[in-house]
Amino acid sequence: MSYENLTVEITNKVATVTINKPPVNSVNLATILELEKAFDDLAENKDARAIILTGSGEKSFSAGFDVSDAGNAAKAGEEGQRVWTKIFRYTKPVIAAVNGFAFGGGCELAMACHFRLMVDTPKAKIGLTELNLGIIPGWAGTQRMAILLGRTKTLELILFSKRLTAPEAFEIGLVDKVCTPENLMSEARAMAEVLATRPPLAVASVLKAVATGVDFTFDEGLKVELEGTKRVSTSKDAVEGFTAFFEKRDPVFTGE
Incomplete structure (x- = not known):
């Protein structure tokens, strides 16, 4: 555009x-x-x-x-x-x-x-x-x-x-x-x-949690942090991160 x-x-x-x-x-x-x-x-x-x-x-x-x-x-x-x-x-x-x-x-x-x-x-x-x-x-x-x-x-x-x-x-x-x-x-x-190169879902979750805690309250930030934890823990990026760690290579994150 x-x-x-x-x-x-x-x-x-x-x-x-x-x-x-x-x-x-x-x-x-x-x-x-x-x-x-x-x-x-x-x-x-x-x-x-x-x-x-x-x-x-x-x-x-x-x-x-x-x-x-x-x-x-x-x-x-x-x-x-x-x-x-x-x-x-x-x-x-x-x-x-x-x-x-x-x-x-x-x-x-x-x-x-x-x-x-x-x-x-x-x-x-x-x-x-x-x-x-x-x-x-x-x-x-x-x-x-x-x-x-x-x-x-x-x-x-x-x-x-x-x-x-x-x-x-x-x-x-x-x-x-x-x-x-x-x-x-x-x-x-x-x-x-x-x-x-960082995992997009995890990056987004961190940015959202930090902004929420700053803009609102500590407790609200904790809620958003927990939501982010649940979201990324089952993501393909999390699987890739752990797999790359054990395979001793750099991870390739896709944001999924």
Whole structure:
């Protein structure tokens, strides 16, 4: 399927979703809905076992909400929160390859992904800077950053509108790896390709259980974990995993 503000490519079981909205990959309502459509389609596509999410060009992952779409701001706020949460609860691994600055909704989108790799360049910075405009993070940023960093650090970053470099973000755990411009996408792809070899049913069960425990309660997470355990224990992938172990070879998982 073709998109106006995105490109989607699938190679070797890895899908790359690129926000393609020059000059800074800002996100309007249409882009939010396109992202939802792309992720919905990839959820059903067995050729895509892991997803890399990035921005076009070398300047920006995403500058956040596109202010030229101010007429749709209220609707975009609701939809952005909903779609970013859908990505957070996604049952295929999603890696954010933060190729430039990521502010506001762009930072919130990166935090919704399961993993974050960030390029280390002088202009590449990340943060929730909405208070500079007299508004607040509205696409789950107040919640996701607190989950990642804790209450005090989250309040510091948001209330002071701090913009962190890649090494600073890595130091506090906001990103998982710092990359050079030349290596960002290759390292994201290497990570995604390994994840794509993992047993799809088990991966989905783990992602769902963790998201449930984070978003709801510990007990709800336990219920989903038990459901996942029952589901994967009788799968063909479980048989393959044990068989490969005893045969001393690498397993080949099919997602069945």
